[in-house]
Amino acid sequence: xxxxxxxxxxxxxxxxxxxxxxxxxxxxxxxxxxxxxxxxxxxxxxxxxxxxxxxxxxxxxxxxxxxxxxxxxxxxxxxxxxxxxxxxxxxxxxxxxxxxxxxxxxxxxxxxxxxxxxxxxxxxxxxxxxxxxxxxxxxxxxxxxxxxxxxxxxxxxxxxxxxxxxxxxxxxxxxxxxxxxxxxxxxxxxxxxxxxxxxxxxxxxxxxxxxxxxxxxxxxxxxxxxxxxxxxxxxxxxxxxxxxxxxxxxxxxxxxxxxxxxxxxxxxxxxxxxxxxxxxxxxxxxxxxxxxxxxxxxxxxxxxxxxxxxxxxxxxxxxxxxxxxxxxxxxxxxxxxxxxxxxxxxxxxxxxxxxxxxxxxxxxxxxxxxxxxxxxxxxxxxxxxxxxxxxxxxxxxxxxxxxxxxxxxxxxxxxxxxxxxxxxxxxxxxxxxxxxxxxxxxxxxxxxxxx
Numbered sequence: 134x135x136x137x138x139x140x141x142x143x144x145x146x147x148x149x150x151x152x153x154x155x156x157x158x159x160x161x162x163x164x165x166x167x168x169x170x171x172x173x174x175x176x177x178x179x180x181x182x183x184x185x186x187x188x189x190x191x192x193x194x195x196x197x198x199x200x201x202x203x204x205x206x207x208x209x210x211x212x213x214x215x216x217x218x219x220x221x222x223x224x225x226x227x228x229x230x231x232x233x234x235x236x237x238x239x240x241x242x243x244x245x246x247x248x249x250x251x252x253x254x255x256x257x258x259x260x261x262x263x264x265x266x267x268x269x270x271x272x273x274x275x276x277x278x279x280x281x282x283x284x285x286x287x288x289x290x291x292x293x294x295x296x297x298x299x300x301x302x303x304x305x306x307x308x309x310x311x312x313x314x315x316x317x318x319x320x321x322x323x324x325x326x327x328x329x330x331x332x333x334x335x336x337x338x339x340x341x342x343x344x345x346x347x348x349x350x351x352x353x354x355x356x357x358x359x360x361x362x363x364x365x366x367x368x369x370x371x372x373x374x375x376x377x378x379x380x381x382x383x384x385x386x387x388x389x390x391x392x393x394x395x396x397x398x399x400x401x402x403x404x405x406x407x408x409x410x411x412x413x414x415x416x417x418x419x420x421x422x423x424x425x426x427x428x429x430x431x432x433x434x435x436x437x438x439x440x441x442x443x444x445x446x447x448x449x450x451x452x453x454x455x456x457x458x459x460x461x462x463x464x465x466x467x468x469x470x471x472x473x474x475x476x477x478x479x480x481x482x483x484x485x486x487x488x489x490x491x492x493x494x495x496x497x498x499x500x501x502x503x504x505x506x507x508x509x510x511x512x513x514x515x516x517x518x519x520x521x522x523x524x525x526x527x528x529x530x531x532x533x534x535x536x537x538x539x540x541x542x543x544x545x546x547x548x549x550x551x552x553x554x555x556x557x558x559x560x561x562x563x564x565x566x567x568x569x570x571x572x573x574x575x576x577x578x579x580x581x582x583x584x
Contacts, residue, residue, distance in 0.1 A: 144578060145217065146574070149459075161214055161217050161218055161221070162218065164214055164346055165214040165218060166216055167213060167216060168207055168211040168231065169211050170211045171207045171211075172204065172207035172208045172210075172211050173559075175200075175204040175207050176204050176208075178200075179200045179201060179204045183525075184196075184200040184203075185197050185200045188200065200338070227359075260543065261305055266514055269301070272301075276297060290487075297523050316342060340387040378416070378419065378516045381412040381413070381415045381416040382416065384408070385409060385412050385413060385416070388405045388408055388409040388412070389409070389492050391405050391411070392405050392406070415518075419574070423550070425483075425550070425554050425557075434480070434557070434558070434561045436477045436480065436561065437475075437477050437478075437479075438475045438476055438477050438562070438564060439475070439477075439478060440473050440474075440475055441473065441474055441476045441481060442471065442472075442473055443469070443472055443473075443474060443506050443513070443515065444469050444471050444472075444506070446478070446481055446482050446485055447467065447469060447485060447504055447506070449482060450485035450486045450489050451465060451489065453486055454486060454489040454490055454493055455487075456491070457489075457490060457493030457494070458489070458493045458502075460493070461493060461496065461498040461499075462499045463492060463499075463500060463501070463502055463519070464497055464500075465489075465492075465501075465502050465503075465504060466501055466502070466503050466504070467503075467504050468503065468504070468505045468506070469504065469506040470504070470506055470507055470508050472508045472513050472583075474513050474581050474583065476562050476581060477558075477562060480561070480562065481558070481562070482559040483554070483558060484554075484555040484558050484559055484579075487551040487552070487554060487555045488517045488551075488555060488577055490551060491551055491552070492517070492519045493529070494517040495522055495523070495572070495575075496520060496521065496522060497519075497520045497521065497522045498522065500519065501515070501519075501520075502517070502518065502519035503516070503518050503519070504516070504517055505518075508583070511582070511583060512580045512581060512582055512583055513580065513581045513583060514578065514579070514580050515578075515579040515580070515581070516576060516577065516578050516579070517576070517577045518574060518576040518577070519574075519575055519576065520573050520574060520575070521573045521574075521575050524573075525570055525573065525575065552568070552577075555577075559579050559581075561583070562581065563582050564579055564580055564581040564582070565578075565579065565580045566578075566579050567579075
């Protein structure tokens with residue numbers, strides 16, 4: 134009569150619900166059957182007075198009280214066991230199939246059979262190990278049948294079977310040993326940097342490891358090439374930076390010496406000071422470029438994004454670079470939509486300034502350069518394009534590397550860091566930076582996510 138929620142949290146019902154159904158039927162059901170029989174027999178004997186008479190004949194005091202007490206005890210035990218059976222039935226009905234899944238031996242046997250069936254159906258015959266196991270099993274079964282039929286003695290059969298099994302197992306063990314030895318030799322070659330080594334032989338159970346090591350070898354080769362390329366770039370950096378630092382420093386030193394000459398007139402001293410300022414600015418810009426590319430390499434770029442009008446940044450950059458553009462009579466044509474993007478103002482200005490400076494250095498004189506800004510559905514595209522003055526004998530990937538210059542003859546001043554810095558600043562702000570080269574057309578394509 135109690136609710137299931139009340140019963141299942143108190144003993145003995147809390148313990149019984151953890152039993153298997155077969156255990157409940159055997160223990161509780163059988164015990165209930167015994168006690169209902171005992172209570173029935175005891176009740177009948179009490180009602181007929183036979184139990185009281187039997188106790189009285191043995192001179193047992195209180196025969197009637199003892200008879201009724203024994204009958205009452207049997208009834209209490211029976212109803213107690215019956216209540217546990219009722220609880221089990223309620224628990225079974227309330228939990229439905231979950232109860233049978235968790236508490237019946239038949240379902241456990243079904244689950245194990247199903248699991249075994251799945252393993253059999255998932256037996257991959259393409260796998261070398263599974264093929265060897267299947268071959269061994271079939272050959273072993275055929276060998277047992279043949280030897281059992283033709284052998285005149287069961288002892289002879291056992292000896293022959295053991296010998297054949299030993300020889301087969303020894304052969305397979307030697308193959309595994311040799312395959313393992315080949316794998317060790319292969320890994321030893323890789324550890325010494327011999328990446329030209331490759332294993333194509335069938336190594337049985339080690340085939341998957343062989344394939345992974347071959348893939349690892351390819352990765353190592355790529356890493357070594359990348360490291361070699363990085364080392365070459367560092368060497369080139371030292372050469373380029375040494376040259377670029379030495380030139381303005383030498384000029385600064387010479388002009389300082391000239392300024393110490395008190396015989397120079399005021400106009401000459403002014404010219405020397407202007408030249409000194411020019412080379413000082415050049416040296417300062419180079420150091421700033423090195424500092425920026427160092428921060429970009431370490432990922433330590435501080436961003437302070439705000440809602441930014443790209444048109445205003447373009448106009449500001451053009452005003453800053455107007456002298457270098459006018460010196461080569463380059464006309465900049467703008468096709469700009471007035472869009473607002475959440476970006477860092479200083480970093481975005483530096484990107485545009487670097488690109489316009491490159492146009493001023495390397496674009497064909499008396500030509501036009503184009504700046505396009507368009508708003509798409511999810512992003513804003515910014516495109517800078519111009520015609521190159523000289524043949525571009527480099528790829529779009531090479532020119533984005535650090536310390537690579539479009540003018541390999543080094544006629545133009547610069548560190549070769551401009552595009553690398555621009556790309557780092559764009560990527561750091563969640564954008565993309567790509568370069569396309571089509572003949573003499575040089576195009577930089579950037580995209581920024583809309584705010």
